[in-house]
Amino acid sequence: MTGRITELGSVNRYIDWGSSTRSRLADTERQIATGERHERPSSAPTEAGSIIDSRNRLTRLKQFLRNQEAAGQWLATADGALQSTVTAMARARTLALQALSDTTSQDGRNAVAAELRSVASQVLSLSNTAVDGRPIFGGTTSGDRAYDAAGNYIGDTGVVRRRLNDDNTIDIAIAGTGVFGDNNTVDPYAGTPFQLLNQLASDLEAGNIVAARNSLDGIDVATERVLTELGRVGATANRVEELGQLTQSEEVRYTGRLSKQSDTDLAEATVRLRSVEVSYQATLAATARALNRSLLDFLR
Amino acid sequence: MGSFGTLNTAYTGLSTHARRLDVIGENIANASTPGYRRRRVDLSAIEGPNSIGVFSGADRVGRGVEINSIDRVIDPLLEQHARTEAGRASELNVTAAALADLEEQWNAFGNGGLNRALLDLGATFDNLVNNPELTANRVLALQTSETVAAEVRQTASDGRDIATSLVERATTLADRANALSTGIAELDDRIRSAKAAGADAASLEDQRDRFIDELVSITNASVAYDTQGAVRVAIDGYPLVAGNRASTLSVATVADPSLPAGLSRLVVSTADGRELRLTGGDLRGTQQAANVLIPEQLRALDSFAADLAAAANAVHSAGEGADGGTGRNLFDAAAGALGFTVSADVAGNADRIAVAAAGAGGYDTTAAEQMAALIDAPDGPTAGWRNVVTNLAGLTAGTRIRADAAADAATSADQQRIAASGVSLDEEMTELIATQRSYEASARVITTIDAMLDTLINRTGLVGR
Numbered sequence: 001m002t003g004r005i006t007e008l009g010s011v012n013r014y015i016d017w018g019s020s021t022r023s024r025l026a027d028t029e030r031q032i033a034t035g036e037r038h039e040r041p042s043s044a045p046t047e048a049g050s051i052i053d054s055r056n057r058l059t060r061l062k063q064f065l066r067n068q069e070a071a072g073q074w075l076a077t078a079d080g081a082l083q084s085t086v087t088a089m090a091r092a093r094t095l096a097l098q099a100l101s102d103t104t105s106q107d108g109r110n111a112v113a114a115e116l117r118s119v120a121s122q123v124l125s126l127s128n129t130a131v132d133g134r135p136i137f138g139g140t141t142s143g144d145r146a147y148d149a150a151g152n153y154i155g156d157t158g159v160v161r162r163r164l165n166d167d168n169t170i171d172i173a174i175a176g177t178g179v180f181g182d183n184n185t186v187d188p189y190a191g192t193p194f195q196l197l198n199q200l201a202s203d204l205e206a207g208n209i210v211a212a213r214n215s216l217d218g219i220d221v222a223t224e225r226v227l228t229e230l231g232r233v234g235a236t237a238n239r240v241e242e243l244g245q246l247t248q249s250e251e252v253r254y255t256g257r258l259s260k261q262s263d264t265d266l267a268e269a270t271v272r273l274r275s276v277e278v279s280y281q282a283t284l285a286a287t288a289r290a291l292n293r294s295l296l297d298f299l300r
Numbered sequence: 301m302g303s304f305g306t307l308n309t310a311y312t313g314l315s316t317h318a319r320r321l322d323v324i325g326e327n328i329a330n331a332s333t334p335g336y337r338r339r340r341v342d343l344s345a346i347e348g349p350n351s352i353g354v355f356s357g358a359d360r361v362g363r364g365v366e367i368n369s370i371d372r373v374i375d376p377l378l379e380q381h382a383r384t385e386a387g388r389a390s391e392l393n394v395t396a397a398a399l400a401d402l403e404e405q406w407n408a409f410g411n412g413g414l415n416r417a418l419l420d421l422g423a424t425f426d427n428l429v430n431n432p433e434l435t436a437n438r439v440l441a442l443q444t445s446e447t448v449a450a451e452v453r454q455t456a457s458d459g460r461d462i463a464t465s466l467v468e469r470a471t472t473l474a475d476r477a478n479a480l481s482t483g484i485a486e487l488d489d490r491i492r493s494a495k496a497a498g499a500d501a502a503s504l505e506d507q508r509d510r511f512i513d514e515l516v517s518i519t520n521a522s523v524a525y526d527t528q529g530a531v532r533v534a535i536d537g538y539p540l541v542a543g544n545r546a547s548t549l550s551v552a553t554v555a556d557p558s559l560p561a562g563l564s565r566l567v568v569s570t571a572d573g574r575e576l577r578l579t580g581g582d583l584r585g586t587q588q589a590a591n592v593l594i595p596e597q598l599r600a601l602d603s604f605a606a607d608l609a610a611a612a613n614a615v616h617s618a619g620e621g622a623d624g625g626t627g628r629n630l631f632d633a634a635a636g637a638l639g640f641t642v643s644a645d646v647a648g649n650a651d652r653i654a655v656a657a658a659g660a661g662g663y664d665t666t667a668a669e670q671m672a673a674l675i676d677a678p679d680g681p682t683a684g685w686r687n688v689v690t691n692l693a694g695l696t697a698g699t700r701i702r703a704d705a706a707a708d709a710a711t712s713a714d715q716q717r718i719a720a721s722g723v724s725l726d727e728e729m730t731e732l733i734a735t736q737r738s739y740e741a742s743a744r745v746i747t748t749i750d751a752m753l754d755t756l757i758n759r760t761g762l763v764g765r
Contacts, residue, residue, distance in 0.1 A: 006722030041693030
């Protein structure tokens, strides 16, 4: 019995063909309009997981870049503060040499002492440099100062970490004690720069030139400490920068990967659209002609 | 046989072919009527009289033609096949549609939703690591946790809503099935009386078959015709239509503790409350989706929510809030995904969000760091949620493929049925010509007999005049 061509059969068949071509047409149009190859995960069940992973990864990488930026800002601020400290210490050493010269009068020494005190307070305020209100040399302290007005360290030695990527959480803490040392009650010239410079100023004012000569070694030791930390900060900043670049290149890679996985290939889609359009028109034309054809046309 | 007998023979030809023309006309008129089965006129020759006996004559010529019956052309095997395939296709189509709905709601490729909320949660904890001194970051962390909880609840209630709409759908389907059963029973009655009166019941039968088709596509009921042409439609031994009486189906939901919270089991039962086991059709697809497939997905969601809460709480309770308190949970999954909330330990107070390690104090950020790392760990919540949605995607795609295959099979079975029972205009035109010629020929026989009788009556004895 099969093989009989009936009216209803042909009509149903043409409707079926037409609608399946129409739905292919609609899908191709959607791909071009939205730029997304897959409408939903079940359109590509085998790729869905890795598309979602790629998207999530990109979001995470953007966050890593933000973390890296925050770490970079922190380290750059520290670098600036340390550079200024080195400059201040160099100025203090020049002043000290000038004051210790035998040709300098007591009046001149008093003037130098006053300037040394202002250098000391400048260094103290540098030691309290803050990012977002948080003292960068204070470890994880929740206070807003690393050193109090008397020059005592009130921060801690906690670690300040930044997540730069999955495997690299780096410590960007620069504890004040490493940079500026601690107040030394026995030998003020071995203490913090502020203590040292204030002591020098006091000795100069009091005319204790012999004692004051010890300050030069102290200034050198303190400067050396700052320079060492400056080197360490620079190295850390480099590492942060490098990891940032790694993250950026990973971002580029994942963007490309995601695009390959889920973006419409426009050239291909356009060609396909054209071919589906042609086949749709052909189906309609064939339907129009075939449904006209019957014995009725030939009988008179 | 006498000349008048031949006239009568020719007359049977005329009337039979006129009737055939009627039938051809009806076939052509209904060439594209859905559910119309072509009619065929069954002809046979009228036997001549018994030629036993001395005066019976020996010509043994028949007495013309007669119509035995006008049949609907129907192939019971193909009908049955088409119905079974349609029932299967509609079952799978419903389950595939329900899964696609759920997938649409869970929107894994979209920009919002649970996935986005989880990523945001990771990002806010990262921001807390960067700037623990900002209160805004703690407030944001708490708000994002609230968003995650709200998204988990939303995701669960999306699933539950689909299950609820399936129940409504089942109710509508059962109503339709009941209306169809009543219709079939009524038609059955009318067909019986029409047949008893010798009237044409074919169009009633067409109508009844259309109703049966639809009923089977909803319920996959078994159909049997008895010798008198009455029909019996039954599901799982329960007669929906039998002996012109229709019975009803009812749909109810019963509580089932084995299903996730907020769902209940969809049951199809007889008028007197016996639960029916369906074997296919829309109704079974709906039942399958509501009782098995959607609950399966919601169970996966529940276990995802439990994992999320357990992992986040393990990290969070080991940390210390800005107010110095420790041992607090972040999420509360005791009520499953549907009742997933931010734990009462931290709700409403951003200072209770753990940032530091317990006892570390200050701006230590160990706990926040671990939380940020947890979110996108290879076995963390984002991966867990991805697994839930990719499993759903696989299931949806698989079901869609099976549904498409079943739809193809149903279309092809229906095409076979139409090929057997449908009207072909070419055939009808050929028949039309043949019938027209037969009619003309019968008329010519009458003319010829008439001429012969004319010769006999008017010209007898006039030879040579």
